[in-house]
Structures are given as C-alpha cells and as structure tokens.
Amino acid sequence: QVPLVESGGGLVQAGGSLRLSCAASGSRFRISVMAWYRQAPGKQREMVAVITSGGTTNYADSVKGRFAISRDNAKNTVNLQMNSLKPEDTAVYYCASTFASQTYWGQGTQVTVSS
Numbered sequence: 001q002v003p004l005v006e007s008g009g010g011l012v013q014a015g016g017s018l019r020l021s022c023a024a025s026g027s028r029f030r031i032s033v034m035a036w037y038r039q040a041p042g043k044q045r046e047m048v049a050v051i052t053s054g055g056t057t058n059y060a061d062s063v064k065g066r067f068a069i070s071r072d073n074a075k076n077t078v079n080l081q082m083n084s085l086k087p088e089d090t091a092v093y094y095c096a097s098t099f100a101s102q103t104y105w106g107q108g109t110q111v112t113v114s115s
Contacts, residue, residue, distance in 0.1 A: 003024070003025045003026075003104075004022055004023070004024050004025075004095045004096070004097055004104055004105065004106035004107075005022065005023045005095075005106060005107070006020060006021070006022050006093065006094065006095045006106045006107065006108060006109040007020070007021050007022075007023070007109060008020040008021050008109060009093060009109030009110045009111045010110075010111070010112070011112045011113075011114065012085055012111075012112070012113055012114070013113070013114050014085060014086055014087055014113055014114065014115050015084060015085065016085050016113075017081070017082060017083045017084075017085065018082045018085065018111060019079060019080070019081050019082070020036065020079065020080040020082065020093055020095075020109060020111070021077055021078075021079050021080075022034070022036075022077060022078045022079070022080075022095030022106060023076065023077050024076045024077070024078070024095075024097055025076065026076075028099045028100075029073065029076045029097070030053060030073045031053045031099065032053060032097045032098060032099040033050060033051070033052050033053065033097070033098040033099075034050070034051050034069075034071055034078040034095070034096070034097055034098075035047060035048075035049065035050040035051070035069075035095075035096045035097075035098070036048045036049045036050075036069060036078075036080045036093055036094070036095060036096070037093070037094045037096055038089075038091035038092065038093045038094065038111075039091055039092050039094070039108075040088075040090060040091040040092075043091075045094070046060060047060060048060050048063055048067065048080070048093070049063065049067055049068075049069035049080060050069070051069045051070070051071050051078065055071070057069055062088070063082075063089075066082065066083050066084045066085075067080060067081065067082050067083070068080070068081045068083075069081075078095060080093070082111070085111075085113045086113060087113045087114065087115045088113075089111060089113050090111060090112050090113050091111060092108040092109065092110050092111075093108060093109050093110075093111050094106055094107075094108045
C-alpha cells in the first residue's frame with residue numbers, strides 16, 4: 001500500500017494558476033514513476049503529466065507549455081504547476097504512483113476553471 005494524498009485544488013478564473021501537490025508514503029517513492037491524471041464529468045480519465053524516478057517528464061498535448069510536473073524525493077512529494085488555465089482544464093485531478101508494475105491512486109482533488 002502506497003497512500004497518496006492530493007491537495008491544492010480549487011476554483012480559479014481562466015488565465016489563472018494553481019499548484020497541486022501529492023504527498024506519498026513509503027520508502028519506494030524515490031524509485032516510482034509519478035503521474036497526474038484528470039477526469040472531467042462524462043469523460044475518460046486521461047494522463048496529464050508523468051515524471052520518472054530520473055526526472056524525465058512527459059505531458060499531454062493539451063497542457064504542454066502550461067503545466068509543469070516536478071518531484072521532491074526528499075519530501076516524498078510530486079507537484080503540478082498549472083498556469084494559463086482554461087475552462088477545459090476543469091476536472092478531478094488524481095495523483096498516481098507506479099512501482100513494480102503496480103499503480104496506486106490518490107482520492108483526487110477538484111480543479112474548476114471559470115470562463
């Protein structure tokens with residue numbers, strides 16, 4: 001079990017910024033792949049950003065240039081800085097951790113962007 005707790009969600013106007021944080025437990029964090037996913041009402045869950053244990057990142061095309069994922073292995077946290085937010089970014093955002101072919105999920109945090 002790898003508990004994950006997201007925080008930082010909220011309501012923001014279009015063009016604004018939010019910073020999400022995910023706190024993980026366990027000694028395996030430093031060798032886990034961390035990612036942020038999101039799911040909007042009526043839509044499938046999609047990957048937003050991923051960061052490997054070595055720091056390599058990848059982003060969904062829809063957020064490239066606006067979002068940035070980072071990790072702090074000393075603090076067992078992964079962050080998602082979201083800038084220039086758009087109404088279509090509205091969704092529940094989930095933190096995910098993958099280790100040894102097993103993926104663990106957080107409970108999610110709501111992000112709402114008003115037009």
